[in-house]
Amino acid sequence: MSSVMTNMHPVLRRCWHPIARSTEVTQQPLRSVLMGVAYVLWRGSDGVLVAFEDRCPHRRAPLSLGTCDGGQLQCAYHGWTFDQTGQCVTIPALGLDAALPPKAHLTSPHRVAESHGMVFIAPEEPLTTLPSVEEAGDASFMLGDLPVLRVRGCAALYADNFLDMAHFPFVHRGTFGAHEAAEVPRYDVVREGFSTRVTFEHEFANREDPGVEQGIRPLIQRRRLTYRWDAPFHLALRIDFLDAGGTNTIGFYLCPEDAETVRIYSSLYRDDLDGDELRMKEAVDFEIAVIEEDLRVQTAYERLEIPLDITTELHTRADRTTLEFRRVLMDLVKAAG
Numbered sequence: 463m464s465s466v467m468t469n470m471h472p473v474l475r476r477c478w479h480p481i482a483r484s485t486e487v488t489q490q491p492l493r494s495v496l497m498g499v500a501y502v503l504w505r506g507s508d509g510v511l512v513a514f515e516d517r518c519p520h521r522r523a524p525l526s527l528g529t530c531d532g533g534q535l536q537c538a539y540h541g542w543t544f545d546q547t548g549q550c551v552t553i554p555a556l557g558l559d560a561a562l563p564p565k566a567h568l569t570s571p572h573r574v575a576e577s578h579g580m581v582f583i584a585p586e587e588p589l590t591t592l593p594s595v596e597e598a599g600d601a602s603f604m605l606g607d608l609p610v611l612r613v614r615g616c617a618a619l620y621a622d623n624f625l626d627m628a629h630f631p632f633v634h635r636g637t638f639g640a641h642e643a644a645e646v647p648r649y650d651v652v653r654e655g656f657s658t659r660v661t662f663e664h665e666f667a668n669r670e671d672p673g674v675e676q677g678i679r680p681l682i683q684r685r686r687l688t689y690r691w692d693a694p695f696h697l698a699l700r701i702d703f704l705d706a707g708g709t710n711t712i713g714f715y716l717c718p719e720d721a722e723t724v725r726i727y728s729s730l731y732r733d734d735l736d737g738d739e740l741r742m743k744e745a746v747d748f749e750i751a752v753i754e755e756d757l758r759v760q761t762a763y764e765r766l767e768i769p770l771d772i773t774t775e776l777h778t779r780a781d782r783t784t785l786e787f788r789r790v791l792m793d794l795v796k797a798a799g
């Protein structure tokens with residue numbers, strides 16, 4: 463196994479990756495690429511999720527060019543038709559009663575599953591568990607999906623950036639960073655298998671709380687930040703406002719599309735908006751502006767990789783989370799043997 467983590471590192475084939483939003487998968491074929499392999503996804507007649515490699519066994523045409531009818535997919539090139547188990551059921555050029563070649567079967571990924579409104583694929587036997595998001599199943603939270611961003615970069619670097627706590631006053635000066643303290647508080651890292659959680663509380667100036675202007679609460683308030691990440695690239699930051707009340711969670715789910723491309727699926731979960739769609743739209747637009755600030759740095763990396771030898775980079779006590787992230791990636795590589 464190579465000593466740098468890239469989008470195409472072989473160990474990633476043994477992990478779960480988000481490849482589409484559940485709402486994107488309909489009864490017509492959808493193409494989605496993960497680690498350089500294209501998949502075709504559709505819903506069978508019973509709504510069941512179907513996923514195969516996007517390659518017809520006949521002449522390798524992309525099946526996603528085809529059409530579905532009654533849960534069956536017909537290839538656009540010569541009309542071979544496949545049922546939702548991937549078995550070829552018709553070859554028009556042979557006539558109706560012809561015997562079909564036994565190998566006329568589509569290739570499945572090892573596993574496909576849905577969780578919190580996302581579709582996940584594990585190309586090979588996964589070492590990690592299927593990620594979930596507790597807020598997604600909680601009716602008190604409103605959901606705001608960001609548009610899917612498709613950008614140059616390395617999924618490991620984007621995940622590293624999401625977990626990084628020391629860049630806010632610099633990268634995010636134009637959005638929320640100007641008022642953030644540069645000093646990173648001390649915190650503990652709790653790890654269970656390939657899932658990690660970091661929680662700490664600190665004081666901050668709550669400039670968005672109307673209670674401050676009304677004199678109900680002081681400007682300086684407490685908040686609890688909880689970072690959760692499931693290896694390799696499934697992350698969330700939960701912010702609990704301990705004085706003003708309310709919880710904001712940012713989900714950040716990364717798909718390593720190919721050697722140089724990442725798709726960023728990000729969703730906001732808020733329990734403090736009273737169902738107000740306009741405020742959710744404002745929150746989504748703000749989050750897009752925050753991500754654009756990160757993209758300026760992340761898309762500019764020349765080498766799209768993270769060294770797994772931790773002596774290659776310098777780490778300080780403020781980098782404990784991102785150092786742990788590197789250890790988790792190394793442990794994954796070790797677990798794969």
Ligand code: FES
Pocket residue numbers: 518519520521522523537538539540541542
């Ligand atoms: S390539 Fe698909 S039917 Fe020929």
Ligand SMILES: [Fe+2]
Pocket residue numbers: 623624629633634752756
């Ligand atoms: Fe950032």
